Amino acid sequence: DPYSTDPERHPALRINSLKPFNAEPPAEILSDNYITPSAIFFKRNHLPVPQVDPKSYRLQVEGVPGGAPLSLSLEELKTRFPKHTVTATLQCAGNRRSEMNKVKQVKGLNWGIAAISNATWSGARLKDVLLAAGYMPEVVRQTSHVQFEGLDSDVTGTTYGASIPLNKAVSEEGDVLLAYQMNGEDLPADHGYPVRVVVPGTVGARNVKWLGKIIVSEEESSSHWQQNDYKGFSPATDWDTVDFKSAPAIQELPIQSAITQPAEGAVVERSAEEVTVKGYAWSGGGREVVRVDVSLDGGRTWQVAQLQSSEKGQVPAPSPPPGRAWAWKLWELTAPLPPAAQELEIVCKAVDNSYNMQPDSVAPIWNLRGVLSNAWHRVKVTVKE
Ligand code: MTE
Ligand code: MO
Structure with a gap:
């Protein structure tokens, strides 16, 4: 072996x-x-x-x-x-x-x-x-x-x-x-x-x-x-x-982000009154992520997440020189639970400094090898009364 x-x-x-x-x-x-x-x-x-x-x-x-x-x-x-x-x-x-x-x-x-x-x-x-x-x-x-x-x-x-x-x-x-x-x-x-x-x-x-x-x-x-x-x-x-x-060999990668918390199918308690969403965002070619938008209603309304570019509790690293943003940003949003919603469809999308954005769905970027998968990331969670 x-x-x-x-x-x-x-x-x-x-x-x-x-x-x-x-x-x-x-x-x-x-x-x-x-x-x-x-x-x-x-x-x-x-x-x-x-x-x-x-x-x-x-x-x-x-x-x-x-x-x-x-x-x-x-x-x-x-x-x-x-x-x-x-x-x-x-x-x-x-x-x-x-x-x-x-x-x-x-x-x-x-x-x-x-x-x-x-x-x-x-x-x-x-x-x-x-x-x-x-x-x-x-x-x-x-x-x-x-x-x-x-x-x-x-x-x-x-x-x-x-x-x-x-x-x-x-x-x-x-x-x-x-x-x-x-x-x-x-x-x-x-x-x-x-x-x-x-x-x-x-x-x-x-x-x-x-x-x-x-x-x-x-x-x-x-x-x-x-x-x-x-x-x-x-x-x-x-x-x-x-x-x-x-087709050319893939080198620089496109803009990417995803939701790491909560997980698909998680349950949030109505009594908690708020929900915290976390994730990562990164773009290839040294392009810097400048914004991450988060939706709790499947993409109808949006809020801007907080970006984090160093270990929590540490002094933020100085901004990288233009074109040399090699590291990801973690992001976080804490928002009030929408009233009356029984289910949240949480969505995230990132923007880099060339204003590249992620596509909203997977089908138009589907390819036989399943590479470059960077559509808006969606996670459904249940709100428990
Ligand atoms: N280098 C060698 N020699 N052999 C490999 O199989 N895999 C490549 C790359 N370099 C690979 C390699 C691929 S496809 C990826 S995504 C990265 O290594 C993964 O690096 P990691 O295992 O350190 O995360
Ligand atoms: Mo890979």
């Missing part, structure tokens, strides 16, 4: 698949912490977790035009390059896929609303490592890509791989990291020990774990996950007609 050496996991996680391991925290506890504890951070593995010996580990860097191949030990990665820390939210392209499944069957893991988490990542800047491998902007085509290969592989030896555009990889403001720490500790085995890529603002799939190799190329990664997966299509496209070459 290639999975016999997988690490132990926190018992609170809701398991979507055991081998490979895929799990999300219960939504109600996701919004308890601004920084998600690593043990309950969602886990998305396509393959067995590789056992990597930190002493013999080498990170290979290849393909830099005009440069030379570079091989770095873990120690060299930690000591030769400045350590940089970024708080960034990771979201799987399949987050909230289960809502698409209710419209029409899609292919993929049936994620709820918690295939998203927020952590603090520390490591070397990818840009600094590429510079050490001889990267010179003048001699590299700006349309190039940076490919990443994981050390996890299937029985045929095929490894997990993905790529990002070169301009994101080398941008001063892109904050792409070769991270060796998560939340101030060595990366946990499930999250890519000893080194993973963190591409803030970009879909989870490009944040390659157990990083073995970096290749600068004029082509995108040839991996299945870059070419034939993690792409968006029209609701009109089905498995007989789909042409994966016709």
Whole structure:
């Protein structure tokens, strides 16, 4: 069993698949912490977790035009390059896929609303490592890509791989990291020990774990996950007609928000007189969430939620520079219970600083892989007299 050496996991996680391991925290506890504890951070593995010996580990860097191949030990990665820390939210392209499944069957893991988490990542800047491998902007085509290969592989030896555009990889403001720490500790085995890529603002799939190799190329990664997966299509496209070459690989993700409390089907007491609603909101590409609207009546009337961008009780973090809002915002609204309502249909929708908003329903954005599921999130609760 290639999975016999997988690490132990926190018992609170809701398991979507055991081998490979895929799990999300219960939504109600996701919004308890601004920084998600690593043990309950969602886990998305396509393959067995590789056992990597930190002493013999080498990170290979290849393909830099005009440069030379570079091989770095873990120690060299930690000591030769400045350590940089970024708080960034990771979201799987399949987050909230289960809502698409209710419209029409899609292919993929049936994620709820918690295939998203927020952590603090520390490591070397990818840009600094590429510079050490001889990267010179003048001699590299700006349309190039940076490919990443994981050390996890299937029985045929095929490894997990993905790529990002070169301009994101080398941008001063892109904050792409070769991270060796998560939340101030060595990366946990499930999250890519000893080194993973963190591409803030970009879909989870490009944040390659157990990083073995970096290749600068004029082509995108040839991996299945870059070419034939993690792409968006029209609701009109089905498995007989789909042409994966016709759509770009998902990179920056769209605006997203969801309600973590109360849970679907919860009961609120009329005598409580008020209801508290909590959730998260985030947008890709470093766009900052500027507002979250909440409705208690299915979207007829709205109230503005309070946004929280640091751990409760702590001094709020300074606003990120424009285009570098990599971390989610938690939000909360306490409102009087509408008189006479026996049921509440709670709805949330977020707005980012480009005024992108979420679509109001799932059907128009339904796609066969069930990715990019970001419609208004709706939760029904009962009011008990
Ligand atoms: N990297 C490797 N090497 N293997 C993987 O299976 N899964 C990707 C990405 N990086 C994956 C990987 C996907 S689809 C997601 S959503 C994120 O890792 C999940 O990161 P996490 O498990 O740290 O939450
Ligand atoms: Mo993912």
